[in-house]
Amino acid sequence: MKFFKTKSLSLAFLMVAGMSVAHAQTSLEYPGGPHSGMSDVEVKKLDAWAQNTQLQLTRLENELSYNEGESLSDSEIKRKLYDGIKEIAGDSGLKPGDLLLRQSLYAGITLCDIIDAEGLKKGATPGEIGEQVSILKQTITLAKKYYISDQVYVNGLLERRPEVHFNNKLIEFGVELTQFMMKQSRKMIAIDASASYGMIKWSLGVLNRKILDDDRNVAFANTITYLNQKLESFPEMENLSSDVDAVKKIRELKNLAKEVFSEIEMTQKSLVQH
Amino acid sequence: MKALISFLFLISPMVALAGSFVQGLPDGAYHGKFRGQKKGTVNFIVRGYAGCDGCFIAYKLKTPELLGDRTVDLVAYSALPMESVNVNGRLTSTRYSLTPIGVDSTGDLTLPNDDPSLILNISKGAGTRDAEFTVTSAQSGNRLGGVESMVFLWSREAPFEVIDPSEGQYRDAGSTKVSATVTSLKTEEDGSHSAHILWMGNIRQEGGDFMLKERLPGVYTFNAVSYHGEGNRVRSMPTFIVMFVHGNGQFCFEKQDMMLMVNPVNHVDVSKMILK
Helix, strand or coil: CHHHHHHHHHHHHHHHHHHHHCCCCCCCCCCCCCCCCCCHHHHHHHHHHHHHHHHHHHHHHHHHHCCCCCCCCHHHHHHHHHHHHHHHHCCCCCCCCCCHHHHHHHHHHHHHHHHHHHHHHHCCCCCHHHHHHHHHHHHHHHHHHHHHHHHHHHHHHHCCCCCCCCCCCHHHHHHHHHHHHHHHHHHHCCCCHHHHHHHHHHHHHHHHHHHHHCCCHHHHHHHHHHHHHHHHCCCCHHHCCCHHHHHHHHHHHHHHHHHHHHHHHHHHHHHHHC | CHHHHHHHHHHHHHHHHHHHHHHCCCCEEEEEEECCCCCCEEEEEEEEECCEEEEEEEEEEEECCCCCCCCCEEEEEEEEECCCEEECCEEEEEEEEEEECEECCCCCEECCCCCCCEEEEEECCCCCCCCEEEEEECCCCCCCCCCCCEEEEEEEECCEEECCCCCEEEEECCCCCCEEEEEEEEECCCCCEEEEEEECCCCCCCCEEEEEEEEECCEEEEEEEEEECCEEEECCCCCEEEEEEEEECCCCCCEEEEEEEECCCCCCCCEEEEEC
Protein backbone atom coordinates (compact mmCIF):
# COMPACT_ATOMS: atom_id res chain seq x y z
CA MET A 1 0.00 0.00 0.00
CA LYS A 2 2.81 2.32 0.98
CA PHE A 3 4.60 1.43 -2.25
CA PHE A 4 1.43 2.13 -4.25
CA LYS A 5 1.02 5.50 -2.54
CA THR A 6 4.62 6.47 -3.27
CA LYS A 7 4.28 5.36 -6.86
CA SER A 8 1.04 7.35 -7.36
CA LEU A 9 2.70 10.38 -5.85
CA SER A 10 5.67 9.91 -8.14
CA LEU A 11 3.44 9.64 -11.19
CA ALA A 12 1.66 12.82 -10.14
CA PHE A 13 5.08 14.51 -9.94
CA LEU A 14 5.87 13.21 -13.41
CA MET A 15 2.65 14.51 -14.88
CA VAL A 16 3.31 17.97 -13.47
CA ALA A 17 6.92 17.89 -14.62
CA GLY A 18 5.93 16.47 -17.99
CA MET A 19 3.49 19.28 -18.66
CA SER A 20 6.21 21.88 -18.15
CA VAL A 21 9.05 20.03 -19.80
CA ALA A 22 7.54 18.33 -22.80
CA HIS A 23 6.67 21.43 -24.76
CA ALA A 24 7.10 22.04 -28.47
CA GLN A 25 7.08 18.35 -29.29
CA THR A 26 5.32 17.90 -32.59
CA SER A 27 4.81 14.79 -34.73
CA LEU A 28 7.86 12.64 -35.50
CA GLU A 29 9.50 12.70 -38.88
CA TYR A 30 9.38 8.91 -39.12
CA PRO A 31 5.81 7.84 -38.34
CA GLY A 32 5.28 6.25 -35.00
CA GLY A 33 8.83 6.61 -33.79
CA PRO A 34 11.37 3.81 -33.80
CA HIS A 35 10.07 2.19 -30.64
CA SER A 36 6.33 2.02 -31.21
CA GLY A 37 5.34 -0.70 -33.62
CA MET A 38 7.12 0.28 -36.79
CA SER A 39 6.88 -2.08 -39.75
CA ASP A 40 9.98 -3.85 -41.08
CA VAL A 41 10.09 -1.52 -44.08
CA GLU A 42 10.03 1.53 -41.82
CA VAL A 43 12.76 0.15 -39.58
CA LYS A 44 14.89 -0.61 -42.65
CA LYS A 45 14.35 2.96 -43.82
CA LEU A 46 15.45 4.22 -40.41
CA ASP A 47 18.53 1.99 -40.55
CA ALA A 48 19.39 3.31 -44.02
CA TRP A 49 18.91 6.89 -42.81
CA ALA A 50 21.32 6.35 -39.91
CA GLN A 51 23.94 4.71 -42.15
CA ASN A 52 23.61 7.46 -44.72
CA THR A 53 23.91 10.15 -42.02
CA GLN A 54 27.05 8.54 -40.64
CA LEU A 55 28.56 8.60 -44.13
CA GLN A 56 27.52 12.23 -44.68
CA LEU A 57 29.17 13.25 -41.41
CA THR A 58 32.41 11.45 -42.31
CA ARG A 59 32.38 13.14 -45.73
CA LEU A 60 31.89 16.53 -44.07
CA GLU A 61 34.83 15.90 -41.73
CA ASN A 62 37.09 14.78 -44.59
CA GLU A 63 36.16 17.72 -46.77
CA LEU A 64 37.14 20.16 -44.06
CA SER A 65 40.15 18.38 -42.60
CA TYR A 66 42.29 19.04 -45.69
CA ASN A 67 41.22 22.63 -46.18
CA GLU A 68 41.58 24.17 -42.78
CA GLY A 69 45.04 25.66 -43.25
CA GLU A 70 44.66 28.61 -45.55
CA SER A 71 41.97 28.05 -48.13
CA LEU A 72 39.00 28.25 -45.74
CA SER A 73 38.44 30.83 -43.01
CA ASP A 74 36.85 29.87 -39.67
CA SER A 75 33.63 31.59 -40.77
CA GLU A 76 33.48 29.43 -43.91
CA ILE A 77 34.25 26.25 -41.95
CA LYS A 78 31.53 27.10 -39.44
CA ARG A 79 28.99 27.75 -42.18
CA LYS A 80 29.77 24.45 -43.93
CA LEU A 81 29.57 22.46 -40.68
CA TYR A 82 26.45 24.24 -39.46
CA ASP A 83 24.54 23.87 -42.75
CA GLY A 84 25.65 20.25 -43.19
CA ILE A 85 24.63 19.24 -39.67
CA LYS A 86 21.40 21.23 -39.72
CA GLU A 87 20.32 19.48 -42.90
CA ILE A 88 20.74 16.13 -41.14
CA ALA A 89 19.37 17.07 -37.72
CA GLY A 90 16.39 18.84 -39.30
CA ASP A 91 13.67 19.69 -36.82
CA SER A 92 14.64 16.98 -34.33
CA GLY A 93 13.95 19.18 -31.31
CA LEU A 94 15.16 16.26 -29.15
CA LYS A 95 11.96 14.33 -29.78
CA PRO A 96 11.69 11.16 -27.69
CA GLY A 97 11.56 8.92 -30.79
CA ASP A 98 14.58 10.38 -32.59
CA LEU A 99 17.75 8.36 -32.79
CA LEU A 100 20.44 9.53 -30.37
CA LEU A 101 22.70 10.35 -33.32
CA ARG A 102 20.19 12.91 -34.47
CA GLN A 103 19.53 14.32 -31.00
CA SER A 104 23.29 14.88 -30.50
CA LEU A 105 23.50 16.85 -33.74
CA TYR A 106 20.50 18.95 -32.78
CA ALA A 107 22.18 19.85 -29.47
CA GLY A 108 25.28 21.16 -31.31
CA ILE A 109 23.15 23.28 -33.63
CA THR A 110 21.21 24.76 -30.70
CA LEU A 111 24.41 25.75 -28.85
CA CYS A 112 25.60 27.57 -31.98
CA ASP A 113 22.25 29.35 -32.26
CA ILE A 114 22.50 30.52 -28.63
CA ILE A 115 26.00 31.96 -29.28
CA ASP A 116 24.83 33.65 -32.49
CA ALA A 117 21.80 35.19 -30.77
CA GLU A 118 23.95 36.78 -28.04
CA GLY A 119 26.68 37.79 -30.53
CA LEU A 120 24.10 39.68 -32.59
CA LYS A 121 22.95 41.59 -29.50
CA LYS A 122 26.35 42.64 -28.15
CA GLY A 123 28.64 42.42 -31.14
CA ALA A 124 30.89 39.43 -31.66
CA THR A 125 33.89 38.75 -29.43
CA PRO A 126 37.11 37.28 -30.87
CA GLY A 127 37.00 33.51 -30.49
CA GLU A 128 33.23 33.17 -30.91
CA ILE A 129 33.35 31.59 -34.38
CA GLY A 130 36.29 29.34 -33.44
CA GLU A 131 34.27 28.10 -30.48
CA GLN A 132 31.29 27.31 -32.70
CA VAL A 133 33.58 25.35 -35.05
CA SER A 134 34.91 23.41 -32.05
CA ILE A 135 31.35 22.66 -30.80
CA LEU A 136 30.20 21.45 -34.21
CA LYS A 137 33.26 19.24 -34.70
CA GLN A 138 32.85 17.65 -31.27
CA THR A 139 29.12 17.23 -31.95
CA ILE A 140 29.98 15.08 -34.96
CA THR A 141 32.29 12.94 -32.80
CA LEU A 142 29.50 12.50 -30.23
CA ALA A 143 26.89 11.73 -32.91
CA LYS A 144 29.15 9.08 -34.45
CA LYS A 145 29.60 7.50 -31.04
CA TYR A 146 25.83 7.28 -30.59
CA TYR A 147 25.42 5.92 -34.11
CA ILE A 148 26.91 2.69 -32.70
CA SER A 149 24.27 2.39 -29.93
CA ASP A 150 21.55 3.40 -32.41
CA GLN A 151 22.63 0.53 -34.66
CA VAL A 152 22.33 -1.97 -31.81
CA TYR A 153 18.81 -0.70 -31.21
CA VAL A 154 17.76 -0.74 -34.88
CA ASN A 155 19.21 -4.25 -35.36
CA GLY A 156 17.24 -5.36 -32.30
CA LEU A 157 14.05 -4.03 -33.92
CA LEU A 158 14.80 -5.83 -37.17
CA GLU A 159 15.53 -9.08 -35.39
CA ARG A 160 12.42 -8.67 -33.19
CA ARG A 161 14.44 -8.91 -30.02
CA PRO A 162 12.19 -7.60 -27.23
CA GLU A 163 15.10 -7.09 -24.82
CA VAL A 164 16.48 -4.22 -26.94
CA HIS A 165 14.82 -1.02 -25.71
CA PHE A 166 15.30 2.53 -26.90
CA ASN A 167 14.18 4.26 -23.75
CA ASN A 168 16.30 2.50 -21.16
CA LYS A 169 19.52 4.37 -21.81
CA LEU A 170 18.19 7.90 -22.17
CA ILE A 171 19.33 9.04 -18.72
CA GLU A 172 22.93 8.03 -19.46
CA PHE A 173 22.67 9.75 -22.85
CA GLY A 174 21.20 12.88 -21.22
CA VAL A 175 24.00 13.00 -18.62
CA GLU A 176 26.75 12.65 -21.25
CA LEU A 177 25.14 15.19 -23.57
CA THR A 178 24.70 17.66 -20.72
CA GLN A 179 28.28 17.20 -19.54
CA PHE A 180 29.51 17.78 -23.11
CA MET A 181 27.45 20.97 -23.43
CA MET A 182 28.55 22.23 -20.00
CA LYS A 183 32.19 21.62 -20.94
CA GLN A 184 31.72 23.75 -24.06
CA SER A 185 30.07 26.49 -22.01
CA ARG A 186 33.17 26.67 -19.78
CA LYS A 187 35.26 28.39 -22.42
CA MET A 188 32.30 30.47 -23.60
CA ILE A 189 32.26 32.26 -20.27
CA ALA A 190 35.54 33.91 -21.32
CA ILE A 191 33.91 35.02 -24.60
CA ASP A 192 30.28 35.77 -23.78
CA ALA A 193 28.89 35.25 -20.25
CA SER A 194 25.18 35.38 -21.08
CA ALA A 195 25.61 32.89 -23.98
CA SER A 196 27.43 30.60 -21.56
CA TYR A 197 24.49 30.92 -19.14
CA GLY A 198 22.01 30.16 -21.95
CA MET A 199 24.01 27.06 -22.91
CA ILE A 200 24.07 25.65 -19.36
CA LYS A 201 20.40 26.38 -18.70
CA TRP A 202 19.32 24.76 -21.97
CA SER A 203 21.58 21.75 -21.27
CA LEU A 204 19.97 21.13 -17.89
CA GLY A 205 16.52 21.39 -19.51
CA VAL A 206 17.62 18.71 -21.98
CA LEU A 207 18.77 16.50 -19.11
CA ASN A 208 15.38 16.83 -17.45
CA ARG A 209 13.59 15.90 -20.65
CA LYS A 210 15.78 12.84 -21.17
CA ILE A 211 15.14 11.56 -17.62
CA LEU A 212 11.43 12.06 -18.21
CA ASP A 213 11.56 10.10 -21.51
CA ASP A 214 13.43 7.19 -19.92
CA ASP A 215 11.63 3.96 -18.98
CA ARG A 216 12.91 4.33 -15.40
CA ASN A 217 11.45 7.82 -14.94
CA VAL A 218 9.32 6.90 -11.91
CA ALA A 219 12.43 6.15 -9.86
CA PHE A 220 13.74 9.61 -10.77
CA ALA A 221 10.48 11.48 -10.15
CA ASN A 222 11.90 13.57 -7.31
CA THR A 223 14.91 14.61 -9.37
CA ILE A 224 12.70 15.56 -12.33
CA THR A 225 10.40 17.71 -10.19
CA TYR A 226 13.28 19.30 -8.28
CA LEU A 227 15.27 20.13 -11.42
CA ASN A 228 12.19 21.43 -13.19
CA GLN A 229 11.20 23.70 -10.29
CA LYS A 230 14.75 24.99 -9.90
CA LEU A 231 15.13 25.70 -13.62
CA GLU A 232 11.88 27.65 -13.63
CA SER A 233 13.34 29.99 -11.01
CA PHE A 234 16.20 30.97 -13.35
CA PRO A 235 15.48 33.79 -15.82
CA GLU A 236 15.59 33.30 -19.57
CA MET A 237 18.89 34.33 -21.19
CA GLU A 238 17.23 37.42 -22.72
CA ASN A 239 16.04 38.60 -19.29
CA LEU A 240 19.38 38.63 -17.44
CA SER A 241 19.94 42.01 -15.84
CA SER A 242 23.69 42.16 -16.64
CA ASP A 243 26.73 40.08 -17.49
CA VAL A 244 27.73 40.14 -13.83
CA ASP A 245 24.28 38.66 -13.08
CA ALA A 246 24.96 35.98 -15.74
CA VAL A 247 28.24 35.03 -14.04
CA LYS A 248 26.48 34.76 -10.67
CA LYS A 249 23.68 32.64 -12.11
CA ILE A 250 26.18 30.39 -13.92
CA ARG A 251 27.73 29.54 -10.55
CA GLU A 252 24.26 28.66 -9.19
CA LEU A 253 23.47 26.52 -12.25
CA LYS A 254 26.77 24.67 -11.90
CA ASN A 255 25.91 23.89 -8.29
CA LEU A 256 22.50 22.64 -9.35
CA ALA A 257 24.08 20.45 -12.03
CA LYS A 258 26.51 18.97 -9.51
CA GLU A 259 23.63 18.21 -7.15
CA VAL A 260 21.52 16.61 -9.91
CA PHE A 261 24.38 14.50 -11.28
CA SER A 262 25.05 13.13 -7.81
CA GLU A 263 21.31 12.39 -7.25
CA ILE A 264 21.14 10.54 -10.57
CA GLU A 265 24.20 8.49 -9.67
CA MET A 266 22.73 7.57 -6.29
CA THR A 267 19.37 6.53 -7.80
CA GLN A 268 21.13 4.53 -10.52
CA LYS A 269 23.10 2.67 -7.83
CA SER A 270 19.99 1.92 -5.80
CA LEU A 271 18.21 0.62 -8.96
CA VAL A 272 21.11 -1.75 -9.63
CA GLN A 273 21.00 -3.01 -6.03
CA HIS A 274 17.26 -3.78 -6.24
CA MET B 1 37.00 80.84 -7.79
CA LYS B 2 40.33 80.24 -9.51
CA ALA B 3 41.56 78.45 -6.39
CA LEU B 4 38.44 76.27 -6.33
CA ILE B 5 38.90 75.26 -9.99
CA SER B 6 42.55 74.44 -9.31
CA PHE B 7 41.53 72.33 -6.29
CA LEU B 8 38.89 70.43 -8.31
CA PHE B 9 41.42 69.89 -11.11
CA LEU B 10 43.85 68.43 -8.59
CA ILE B 11 41.47 66.04 -6.86
CA SER B 12 39.50 64.84 -9.91
CA PRO B 13 41.96 62.04 -10.91
CA MET B 14 41.91 60.78 -7.32
CA VAL B 15 38.13 60.72 -7.23
CA ALA B 16 38.04 58.89 -10.57
CA LEU B 17 40.62 56.41 -9.35
CA ALA B 18 38.76 55.78 -6.10
CA GLY B 19 35.61 55.07 -8.12
CA SER B 20 37.41 52.61 -10.36
CA PHE B 21 38.49 50.48 -7.37
CA VAL B 22 34.99 49.21 -6.80
CA GLN B 23 33.97 48.99 -10.45
CA GLY B 24 36.88 46.76 -11.39
CA LEU B 25 40.30 46.87 -12.91
CA PRO B 26 40.64 49.30 -15.78
CA ASP B 27 42.33 47.93 -18.92
CA GLY B 28 46.07 48.30 -18.63
CA ALA B 29 49.23 46.72 -17.34
CA TYR B 30 50.28 46.61 -13.68
CA HIS B 31 53.65 45.88 -12.20
CA GLY B 32 53.98 44.06 -8.88
CA LYS B 33 55.92 41.71 -6.64
CA PHE B 34 55.50 38.28 -5.18
CA ARG B 35 54.69 38.64 -1.51
CA GLY B 36 57.56 37.61 0.73
CA GLN B 37 60.10 37.38 -2.10
CA LYS B 38 62.90 39.87 -2.62
CA LYS B 39 63.72 38.94 -6.21
CA GLY B 40 61.54 38.67 -9.25
CA THR B 41 58.73 40.87 -10.44
CA VAL B 42 55.39 40.14 -11.99
CA ASN B 43 53.32 41.99 -14.56
CA PHE B 44 49.59 41.77 -14.83
CA ILE B 45 47.96 42.77 -18.10
CA VAL B 46 44.21 43.32 -18.04
CA ARG B 47 41.96 43.41 -21.09
CA GLY B 48 38.16 43.61 -21.03
CA TYR B 49 35.98 42.26 -23.84
CA ALA B 50 32.58 43.02 -25.35
CA GLY B 51 30.96 39.66 -24.51
CA CYS B 52 31.01 40.23 -20.76
CA ASP B 53 30.84 43.64 -19.17
CA GLY B 54 32.71 43.39 -15.84
CA CYS B 55 34.86 40.39 -16.86
CA PHE B 56 38.35 40.49 -18.32
CA ILE B 57 41.18 38.37 -19.61
CA ALA B 58 44.30 38.74 -17.45
CA TYR B 59 47.83 37.79 -18.40
CA LYS B 60 50.44 37.14 -15.76
CA LEU B 61 54.01 37.63 -16.92
CA LYS B 62 56.59 36.62 -14.39
CA THR B 63 59.99 38.15 -15.07
CA PRO B 64 63.39 37.91 -13.40
CA GLU B 65 64.90 40.92 -11.68
CA LEU B 66 66.28 42.42 -14.87
CA LEU B 67 63.53 43.39 -17.27
CA GLY B 68 64.28 42.64 -20.88
CA ASP B 69 66.38 39.57 -20.10
CA ARG B 70 63.85 36.81 -20.57
CA THR B 71 60.27 36.21 -19.53
CA VAL B 72 60.09 32.97 -17.60
CA ASP B 73 56.40 32.42 -17.02
CA LEU B 74 53.25 33.42 -18.91
CA VAL B 75 49.68 32.47 -17.97
CA ALA B 76 46.37 33.74 -19.33
CA TYR B 77 43.32 33.78 -17.02
CA SER B 78 39.60 34.21 -17.40
CA ALA B 79 38.67 36.77 -14.70
CA LEU B 80 35.06 36.79 -13.49
CA PRO B 81 33.46 39.04 -10.87
CA MET B 82 32.55 37.54 -7.49
CA GLU B 83 30.34 38.77 -4.68
CA SER B 84 31.55 42.11 -3.31
CA VAL B 85 32.48 42.36 0.35
CA ASN B 86 30.32 44.70 2.42
CA VAL B 87 31.06 45.76 5.98
CA ASN B 88 28.25 47.56 7.84
CA GLY B 89 26.47 48.06 4.55
CA ARG B 90 29.47 49.73 2.93
CA LEU B 91 31.28 48.23 -0.01
CA THR B 92 34.86 47.54 0.98
CA SER B 93 36.25 45.37 -1.77
CA THR B 94 35.56 43.74 -5.10
CA ARG B 95 36.84 40.29 -5.90
CA TYR B 96 37.47 38.36 -9.09
CA SER B 97 38.10 34.67 -9.64
CA LEU B 98 41.06 33.96 -11.93
CA THR B 99 40.85 30.65 -13.80
CA PRO B 100 43.86 29.62 -15.92
CA ILE B 101 43.33 29.16 -19.64
CA GLY B 102 45.01 26.07 -21.08
CA VAL B 103 44.41 23.24 -23.53
CA ASP B 104 42.28 20.12 -23.06
CA SER B 105 42.95 16.62 -24.43
CA THR B 106 41.45 17.56 -27.81
CA GLY B 107 43.81 20.52 -28.17
CA ASP B 108 41.00 23.00 -27.60
CA LEU B 109 41.93 26.20 -25.78
CA THR B 110 39.65 26.25 -22.75
CA LEU B 111 39.54 26.37 -18.95
CA PRO B 112 40.94 22.87 -18.24
CA ASN B 113 39.84 23.09 -14.62
CA ASP B 114 36.64 24.92 -13.75
CA ASP B 115 37.95 25.97 -10.32
CA PRO B 116 39.86 29.26 -10.11
CA SER B 117 43.49 29.07 -9.04
CA LEU B 118 43.72 32.68 -7.85
CA ILE B 119 41.53 35.41 -6.36
CA LEU B 120 42.09 39.07 -7.19
CA ASN B 121 41.00 41.43 -4.46
CA ILE B 122 40.60 45.16 -5.05
CA SER B 123 40.32 47.02 -1.75
CA LYS B 124 38.40 50.23 -1.72
CA GLY B 125 41.17 52.78 -1.53
CA ALA B 126 41.14 56.19 0.03
CA GLY B 127 41.84 57.83 -3.28
CA THR B 128 45.59 57.55 -2.90
CA ARG B 129 47.68 56.46 -5.85
CA ASP B 130 49.46 53.95 -3.61
CA ALA B 131 46.34 51.86 -3.02
CA GLU B 132 46.86 48.26 -4.02
CA PHE B 133 45.22 45.16 -5.32
CA THR B 134 46.32 41.71 -4.31
CA VAL B 135 46.23 38.29 -5.89
CA THR B 136 46.12 35.28 -3.59
CA SER B 137 45.59 31.53 -3.87
CA ALA B 138 41.96 30.41 -4.32
CA GLN B 139 42.81 27.31 -2.24
CA SER B 140 40.70 25.30 -4.69
CA GLY B 141 43.28 22.66 -5.50
CA ASN B 142 43.80 24.09 -9.01
CA ARG B 143 47.51 25.03 -9.06
CA LEU B 144 47.91 25.50 -12.81
CA GLY B 145 50.12 28.52 -13.49
CA GLY B 146 51.17 28.87 -9.83
CA VAL B 147 49.38 30.11 -6.71
CA GLU B 148 51.92 32.50 -5.19
CA SER B 149 50.53 35.68 -3.58
CA MET B 150 51.21 38.93 -5.42
CA VAL B 151 50.76 42.57 -4.60
CA PHE B 152 50.37 45.39 -7.12
CA LEU B 153 50.40 49.15 -6.73
CA TRP B 154 48.12 51.16 -8.98
CA SER B 155 50.85 53.68 -9.65
CA ARG B 156 53.34 51.11 -10.93
CA GLU B 157 52.61 50.57 -14.58
CA ALA B 158 54.05 47.47 -16.20
CA PRO B 159 56.21 48.00 -19.27
CA PHE B 160 53.86 45.95 -21.48
CA GLU B 161 50.60 46.37 -23.36
CA VAL B 162 48.59 43.85 -25.39
CA ILE B 163 48.53 44.56 -29.13
CA ASP B 164 47.17 42.93 -32.29
CA PRO B 165 49.61 40.89 -34.38
CA SER B 166 51.54 42.46 -37.26
CA GLU B 167 52.94 40.83 -40.38
CA GLY B 168 56.71 40.70 -40.59
CA GLN B 169 59.78 38.88 -39.38
CA TYR B 170 60.27 38.20 -35.69
CA ARG B 171 63.58 37.07 -34.19
CA ASP B 172 64.25 35.33 -30.88
CA ALA B 173 65.51 37.71 -28.19
CA GLY B 174 67.98 35.05 -27.05
CA SER B 175 69.29 33.85 -30.42
CA THR B 176 69.79 35.49 -33.79
CA LYS B 177 69.33 32.15 -35.57
CA VAL B 178 65.67 31.59 -34.63
CA SER B 179 63.08 33.52 -36.57
CA ALA B 180 59.37 33.49 -37.34
CA THR B 181 57.75 35.11 -40.36
CA VAL B 182 54.12 36.14 -39.97
CA THR B 183 52.20 36.42 -43.26
CA SER B 184 48.63 36.29 -44.65
CA LEU B 185 47.18 38.09 -41.63
CA LYS B 186 43.36 37.95 -41.76
CA THR B 187 40.49 39.20 -39.61
CA GLU B 188 37.43 36.96 -39.15
CA GLU B 189 33.81 38.12 -38.85
CA ASP B 190 34.07 38.00 -35.02
CA GLY B 191 37.13 40.28 -35.08
CA SER B 192 39.61 37.48 -34.33
CA HIS B 193 42.92 37.40 -36.18
CA SER B 194 44.57 34.50 -37.96
CA ALA B 195 47.87 34.24 -39.82
CA HIS B 196 50.33 31.86 -41.35
CA ILE B 197 53.73 31.51 -39.66
CA LEU B 198 56.93 30.07 -41.03
CA TRP B 199 58.94 29.26 -37.93
CA MET B 200 62.56 28.21 -37.99
CA GLY B 201 62.28 26.42 -34.62
CA ASN B 202 64.64 26.29 -31.67
CA ILE B 203 66.52 23.66 -29.67
CA ARG B 204 63.34 22.23 -28.14
CA GLN B 205 60.96 22.44 -31.08
CA GLU B 206 61.14 21.67 -34.77
CA GLY B 207 60.39 24.45 -37.23
CA GLY B 208 57.93 24.44 -40.12
CA ASP B 209 54.61 25.92 -41.17
CA PHE B 210 52.12 26.91 -38.50
CA MET B 211 48.64 28.45 -38.21
CA LEU B 212 48.12 31.26 -35.74
CA LYS B 213 44.51 31.74 -34.53
CA GLU B 214 42.99 34.02 -31.91
CA ARG B 215 40.88 31.68 -29.75
CA LEU B 216 40.01 34.07 -26.93
CA PRO B 217 40.41 37.87 -26.86
CA GLY B 218 44.19 38.37 -27.20
CA VAL B 219 45.02 34.67 -26.69
CA TYR B 220 46.31 32.77 -29.73
CA THR B 221 47.20 29.17 -30.53
CA PHE B 222 50.10 28.14 -32.72
CA ASN B 223 49.33 24.84 -34.50
CA ALA B 224 51.57 22.90 -36.88
CA VAL B 225 50.42 22.47 -40.49
CA SER B 226 51.19 19.21 -42.30
CA TYR B 227 51.06 18.71 -46.07
CA HIS B 228 49.52 15.65 -47.74
CA GLY B 229 48.58 14.52 -51.23
CA GLU B 230 44.96 15.53 -50.54
CA GLY B 231 45.80 18.96 -49.11
CA ASN B 232 47.03 20.44 -45.84
CA ARG B 233 45.94 19.63 -42.30
CA VAL B 234 46.24 21.58 -39.05
CA ARG B 235 47.34 19.58 -36.00
CA SER B 236 44.72 19.91 -33.26
CA MET B 237 47.16 20.11 -30.32
CA PRO B 238 48.83 23.53 -30.28
CA THR B 239 52.61 23.77 -29.99
CA PHE B 240 52.36 27.11 -28.19
CA ILE B 241 49.93 29.56 -26.65
CA VAL B 242 50.86 32.98 -28.04
CA MET B 243 50.19 36.61 -27.17
CA PHE B 244 51.37 39.83 -28.75
CA VAL B 245 52.67 42.68 -26.61
CA HIS B 246 54.41 46.00 -26.99
CA GLY B 247 57.04 46.52 -24.33
CA ASN B 248 60.60 46.16 -23.21
CA GLY B 249 62.39 43.93 -25.63
CA GLN B 250 66.04 43.06 -25.90
CA PHE B 251 67.23 46.29 -24.35
CA CYS B 252 65.77 47.73 -21.20
CA PHE B 253 64.79 51.10 -22.58
CA GLU B 254 63.74 50.13 -26.06
CA LYS B 255 60.04 49.28 -26.47
CA GLN B 256 59.26 46.86 -29.26
CA ASP B 257 56.42 44.71 -30.66
CA MET B 258 56.85 41.15 -29.47
CA MET B 259 55.31 37.73 -29.84
CA LEU B 260 55.48 35.72 -26.58
CA MET B 261 55.18 31.96 -27.07
CA VAL B 262 54.63 29.59 -24.16
CA ASN B 263 54.30 25.84 -23.71
CA PRO B 264 50.50 25.28 -23.45
CA VAL B 265 50.77 22.58 -20.80
CA ASN B 266 53.24 23.89 -18.21
CA HIS B 267 53.06 27.64 -19.01
CA VAL B 268 56.85 28.04 -18.74
CA ASP B 269 59.52 27.85 -21.46
CA VAL B 270 58.59 31.23 -22.89
CA SER B 271 60.15 32.32 -26.17
CA LYS B 272 60.26 36.05 -26.77
CA MET B 273 60.21 36.88 -30.49
CA ILE B 274 60.85 40.53 -31.39
CA LEU B 275 59.48 42.16 -34.55
CA LYS B 276 62.37 43.31 -36.75
